[in-house]
Amino acid sequence: MKYTSIIISLFFALLQLNAQFFTSPFPDTAPVVGYSLETAFPGLTFSYPNSVVTMRVRTNAFGDPLLYVQGRYGQLTFVNLNNPTNKVVALDNVANTFYVADSGFLCMAFHPTKPYLFTFGTETNKLAGNMSDKLIRWQIDTNTDKIIASSKTVLIDQVDTSQEHTGGALAFGPDGYLYVSLGDEGGQNGVLRNTQIITNKFFSAVMRIDVDELPTNLLPNPSSATIAHYRIPNDNPYIGITSFNGYPVDPFTVRTEFWAVGFRNPHRMSFDTNGDLWLGDVGNVRWEEVNKVIKGGNYGWNGYEGNEITTFKEAISNHNILNYVGPVWTYPHSAIAIGYDPRFIGNCIIGGFVYHGNKYPYLKGKYLCADYISKNIWAISLTPQFKVERIAVSEASPSEIYLNPVTGDILIGCLSPGTISKLVPANVTIGVPNTLADTGLFDNVSTLEFKSGILPYDVANTFWSDNAIKSRWFFLPANTSITRTSENYIFPPGSVFIKNFKYNLIQNDPNSQFNLETRFIVVTTNGAYGLTYRWDSDQLNATLVPDQGLDITINVDRSGIIDPTPWHFPARSECSTCHNSTPNFVLGFSDRQLNTTITNELGQIVNQLIDLSALGVFSNPVYSTNGIPSLSKADDTSYSLEHRFKSYTDANCAYCHQPNGPGRGDWDARFSVPINMSSIINGSVIDDLGITNAKVVVAGNTNLSIMFHRIADFYSLHQPEEYHMPPLGTHEVNHSGVKLLHDYIISIAPRTNWLIGIINNSHDEFPQENRINDLSPGSWFGLDDDFYTSGTYPSGFNNLASSIHIEQDEPSSNWERALTNGDRTNRLHFVVSETKNATLKIGFRKGGWMINGVVQSSTMPPTGNLHDIVLIHKTLTNSTIIWQGGINANTTLTIPLIVDSGPNTIEFIRTGPIVTGNSYWVMFDYVSLNTN
CATH class of the missing domain: 2.120.10.30 (TolB, C-terminal domain)
Incomplete structure (x- = not known):
């Protein structure tokens, strides 16, 4: 009986192979508007x-x-x-x-x-x-x-x-x-x-x-x-x-x-x-x-x-x-x-x-x-x-x-x-089907029963859509497949992704659900376009929304009080605001979103990535999810706050806020980017909404965190509607998301009295820290140091040399250090007062040399290896450790710090003959401080 069950399951699974293929009823290019x-x-x-x-x-x-x-x-x-x-x-x-x-x-x-x-x-x-x-x-x-x-x-x-x-x-x-x-x-x-x-x-x-x-x-x-x-x-x-x-x-x-x-x-x-x-x-x-x-x-x-x-x-x-x-x-x-x-x-x-x-x-x-x-x-x-x-x-x-x-x-x-x-x-070009029934995709439109070849899927963390209940499907053209990559999949032209939106007409009552709209994203050779259909009042069919979109009011019963709730059907041009080229047009269809447990159409509890792989969806299928990330839901406490926060920003922000994305600001919302490299914590903001000392997120302080205000403060003094995020398709506060942001920001331990300076007698080191001439060269306490007050701490920025500094536009030459004859040491001096033990990491390029004002390749050693750094001297209170630098061009030094350990000094020391005519430099890539 056991083997019979396995054979039956395999039989039905084989029937499903290639079931994701279907001929698209939509034009190969975007709908015509003139x-x-x-x-x-x-x-x-x-x-x-x-x-x-x-x-x-x-x-x-x-x-x-x-x-x-x-x-x-x-x-x-x-x-x-x-x-x-x-x-x-x-x-x-x-x-x-x-x-x-x-x-x-x-x-x-x-x-x-x-x-x-x-x-x-x-x-x-x-x-x-x-x-x-x-x-x-x-x-x-x-x-x-x-x-x-x-x-x-x-x-x-x-x-x-x-x-x-x-x-x-x-x-x-x-x-x-x-x-x-x-x-x-x-x-x-x-x-x-x-x-x-x-x-x-x-x-x-x-x-x-x-x-x-x-x-x-x-x-x-x-x-x-x-x-x-x-x-x-x-x-x-x-x-x-x-x-x-x-x-x-x-x-x-x-x-x-x-x-x-x-x-x-x-x-x-x-x-x-x-x-x-x-x-x-x-x-x-x-x-x-x-x-x-x-x-x-x-x-x-x-x-x-x-x-x-x-x-x-x-x-x-x-x-x-x-x-x-x-x-x-x-x-x-x-x-x-x-x-x-x-x-x-x-x-x-x-x-x-x-x-x-x-x-x-x-x-x-x-x-x-x-x-x-x-x-x-x-x-x-x-x-x-x-x-x-x-x-x-x-x-x-x-x-x-x-x-x-x-x-x-x-x-x-x-x-x-x-x-x-x-x-x-x-x-x-050919016109677009005027109704859902005209698409030919359904066996029964009113019950959303799709024809064979159109597959459902789910996501690990859903984009916020004003409490709408969403369902998703997709299909591919015959004899094609999706290529998986670590960030954004590559989709064959003719791929179609479908999302249906329902709404509870009585708050929290699933028996009152009402179909609102069904949206389509159609992948083309050169991009993608979107369409949306509004469901008729009798719930039997849905009609194509006009090109310019549509706004309606839904009367929602909230505890016996009828609340007129706005709903926006997007214009076709608005679809591309989120479905843009940076995430490759399709959102929510990625390793990190699909790597979740589902009940498939055979009633089996399976991993969705592996299940889709078995159906031939991917050119590079998944046989094991070991090492593949998965997003988490905002309220899933089995995951850490940081994991849930990064999942939220990936689903709700990253389609715009990532390198080369259309979002303003230099922070990166992708799940794959470590929080200390994302420029989220203490990252500079484009618009501070009139809040002094505001950053994207300030550790332990929601009042100074612009991300929190943009998501939490609907129609407040801080938050006119045009500044709200996400910028489209939402009129209601995402309370679970707001709570997650609040809890995460408050949980980040404030860093206090973080001070970076240089001890040396040279007048040319770091000459314009914070764009101000060093008035006291040779004294770390007199230098115009980076001083991070309570609630802030230094964050990395794209591994650039300037990321050592909170001002991300600071020239990296401010953090280069001449190692000329008679000036052989470069001490990075800092004072750390922590409430718990921490780890300091210093990344530097000992091959990032400057010769006569020209920066050489970071993988190119200095001439003859005569002026390389030979050791790094680390001094903690009551202890001294010698660390041999090795021969790697890019090196990270990790230093454990003890609570209230007092002043700590790092020395970079070179050896070699007298330098004539050239200056050799070392550049710091980043400094990060993380509590243990």
């Missing part, structure tokens, strides 16, 4: 490291039109538009390019008459330990059409302490001058104080310079960032001025390069044929804007955002902004878009150009632009009546709109996955 997108160059991709940032056309010496495609990671390629079948690498600048957040190889422009290419972007600054904004001129080899790397000539080299708001647009005007757009350096609300200032650095402006250096033009005023090879057009608006915004200025310190000011992050700009300069300026937290840039115009940031006067504490008074020019068009961020048509919302404007071609008669004379987050593409009618229309929705996030001069196609470049598409008329 125009749709097709691949512009079949067979050609511009994937990593050449994701599409900018496109420009140059006609070569043979008359061939070449489309150059710039990737943010530092590579430039081109295709011949007469025969676009292959691409050629024109320049590889990857090794020099700094590409985090908004930074990278950002924009380019070809000189209109000379064989020069100009680029603007960010490069690694070895000395500052961060990055520099660089305007560079390159010479073109007219025989090969490649860029001569050795011809690199830097015009502007400016240290940039932030990785955000770099701006990045170049364009030659009809006057022959080069126009350059520049962001405000970064930080929320203009906190770095670079706006409405014309006597400091090259930020928050559009510049106009003469790269031909005509003798009738002027030399630039001296600047630490100016290398020159350009002049100032003699009619630039700020030449010779003695006041700005009503305040006196020295005309000899004015940045006479400026043409217009008051921009936050002007990301794309272009000239119309009539000479008008159009620009898209990325907004703060409320409004995106399109501007027409004029000479001497002041576009208001940070006293204005869009047409709205700003009220945050960093804002300059709008009364102090003269020559203010308002935007041509603004549209709201999704977080404040209550009552707005979702077809006209977004979070990151991508400026385009005014179309004058013949291929798209309806678009002639209209300004084209897009949004990187909502993926909406718009056409703005300028005359005779102003009008904005959404003409298409991209599947991937658009980063550039450009014109193919050979075919007349409007091209849409996408940063990820590095595709170039073209705009085509709407009638080339």
Whole structure:
């Protein structure tokens, strides 16, 4: 009988093999909304490291039109538009390019008459330990059409302490001058104080310079960032001025390069044929804007955002902004878009150009632009009546709109996955089923009985959806499978993921459940799109929600009181806010979410990952879950508070808040990232909501923890609705999530009296700690030390040298230490007063050497190994331990600390002959302190 049962189970399991396959009823591309997108160059991709940032056309010496495609990671390629079948690498600048957040190889422009290419972007600054904004001129080899790397000539080299708001647009005007757009350096609300200032650095402006250096033009005023090879057009608006915004200025310190000011992050700009300069300026937290840039115009940031006067504490008074020019068009961020048509919302404007071609008669004379987050593409009618229309929705996030001069196609470049598409008329795609019954996916719609081939699945930790009860299914195209990776799976085009939402019409009464909506995520070749269906009142079928979404009110009985509860059906463009390219579009279908126990369709209690593997779902199946992480539910006390907290942030935050994600801020919500490496605890915030000393999370203090306020404080003074997180699809407080956040934050032990300094007689070590000159060199207590008060402690940041410091934008050179002759020791001095024993970890690169100001490879030993660190001397109270460093380039020293052990000193000691001509340095990667 035992063996008969096993055989029957195997028989039914074999019947289920390949049961996940089903033919999709949905279009292969996103639903049409006027125009749709097709691949512009079949067979050609511009994937990593050449994701599409900018496109420009140059006609070569043979008359061939070449489309150059710039990737943010530092590579430039081109295709011949007469025969676009292959691409050629024109320049590889990857090794020099700094590409985090908004930074990278950002924009380019070809000189209109000379064989020069100009680029603007960010490069690694070895000395500052961060990055520099660089305007560079390159010479073109007219025989090969490649860029001569050795011809690199830097015009502007400016240290940039932030990785955000770099701006990045170049364009030659009809006057022959080069126009350059520049962001405000970064930080929320203009906190770095670079706006409405014309006597400091090259930020928050559009510049106009003469790269031909005509003798009738002027030399630039001296600047630490100016290398020159350009002049100032003699009619630039700020030449010779003695006041700005009503305040006196020295005309000899004015940045006479400026043409217009008051921009936050002007990301794309272009000239119309009539000479008008159009620009898209990325907004703060409320409004995106399109501007027409004029000479001497002041576009208001940070006293204005869009047409709205700003009220945050960093804002300059709008009364102090003269020559203010308002935007041509603004549209709201999704977080404040209550009552707005979702077809006209977004979070990151991508400026385009005014179309004058013949291929798209309806678009002639209209300004084209897009949004990187909502993926909406718009056409703005300028005359005779102003009008904005959404003409298409991209599947991937658009980063550039450009014109193919050979075919007349409007091209849409996408940063990820590095595709170039073209705009085509709407009638080339198939429509979407109008009802659930029309999809053909169900044996019985009203009972949600799916046809064979569509499989249910569950998740370990569910995304918060206002107490809705959710069920999930999926199917794949025939003869395909999903490839598992440690973070985000790779899904075959045609995969479909289904989620149904029910709601209790009587609070906590499962017998009162009512179907609200059923959503679909359809994976395509270039991305994914979403659809949602609203259930009819008779619960027999559901109807496709309009493209712009829908808002309704549900009357919920809460303890005998009828409570009108809002419910939002998302617009199709809103789906991409969460289902974006960073998590590969599909959420909740990953190792850590699927690694949970379920009862399968055979009634067996099984591990879901192993069960799906047995059904042939994965190309790399799971046979054992040993070593595979699993998320936990907020109230599952069998897991630690930290495990549950990390599970919560992974499910509810990580789709935006991770490297290269659309979320603002530098913290990483992924479960796989250790808490001390995530920049969550004591991590810097973009917007402090007016709370002094606020961080993402402050140990032991919910009042200073912005994450807590954004999730817990609905409609409070701290928390206007537009600042609430998650930003979409929720109107109710997640009480279990709030309790988890509270309990976790309170549980983190505050660190007190953490002090880091240097004991040495050298005057050049750590010279500008906290950006303040060391007034007492040679004395650790007189140094401008890192001092962490109660409730905070130092946290790592992406393993960068600057992560030793709570200020994440601090140049890493502040933490490099010269080991020159006669100055051989480098002591890291600290005082720790703990309520319990702790462990200190110091990570350092003993091969991270600097020679004559140039940082060498971290795996490259110093010359002849003569100047390597030979030992690390650790001194605790009443004890001395000698630790041999070994030969590894990257080393971590772990030091146990005893309660109230008093001062502790670490010495890094080198040996070797007298150093002449070179300085050798050691760099600290991180310092972390963890209680045992």
